[in-house]
Amino acid sequence: MFVDDDSVRTALARLIRSAGRHVEVFASTSEFLATKSLAACPSCVVLDVQLPDINGLQLHRELGGACPIILITGYCDITKTVHAMKAGASDFLPKPVRDAGLLGAIELALERARQLYAMRCERDVLCSRFDRLTHVNGRSWR
Template sequence: MGYPEPVVFVVDDDDSVRIALARLIRSAGYRVEVFASAGEFLATASLAACPSCLVLDVQLPDIDGLQLQRELDGACPIIFITGYGDISMTVHAMKAGASDFLPKPVRDAELLGSIELALERARQLYAMRCERDALCCRFDRLTPREREVMALISEGRLNKQIAGKLGTVEQTIKVHRARVMTKMEVTSVAELVHILDRIDMLSAAENRQFR
């Protein structure tokens, strides 16, 4: 499956730094978008539209880079750059899921290497989100009663047992069961259980990605 072209976001309040970083990143063949503040970035950037990473200055005029990292809450990998960093700040950022923490002036090869690794992580996250969203879309088609029936099917219950549990007749359960299988796009209970497990796994994996 093909994915949209990745983008590198740059947030730095220094005009000359933004221009230099944008030029470098474009020269390596990446699409880049630049912002002068965290507020501008939050108001404009679309993190869900494609795989992306963020090259982020720690010292910013509105909210600082570490606070922005907290607000993004793992939405994309972050490469911090700063001329004022210390060990404590670096450790804090990395524990919070930063992809890298680089001192200014940033060496071109080091930054591009970090971007390549960050975008690879971003592609993995994007792929997981796309798969999870597609599977959740199937789940969302189900009525509340069909979800109850599906949960019992996934436990290995027979139609007669499900009917007794839900206080209805076996024929009604057969109808619900058929609709569940159709809406979830599966042909067996094993496939159904696999999809439910996959949704849980993808959600958990995304939550762990950059935290």
């Protein structure tokens, strides 16, 4: 989870933990981008649109669909919402975020993440098998 306000970040982390979910909290974009845990298991990101060092929509684009993103903002407007959803955001929630709304959005995002993870694992197995095929005339199948 990457939210701009310390107290909001702490409160949301407690809420998510109370629902039995593991939470990693980040205070900066560089700290968040340094983590390699996004691809390691099905996960989602709760991301504030207004971040101290980068716009949340820009960060969402940089992640390129690595995992489902739930965007939250205190400055909600239709244009931002439409832009975020077209860019593939899993959900877009206004602040103050309702507990049930956030937890429901996380559950949906995690279900999508499990599906994406299963497809990625299957693709990796198929690519591994494909790479073991005999080369014809010294050329790779790819």
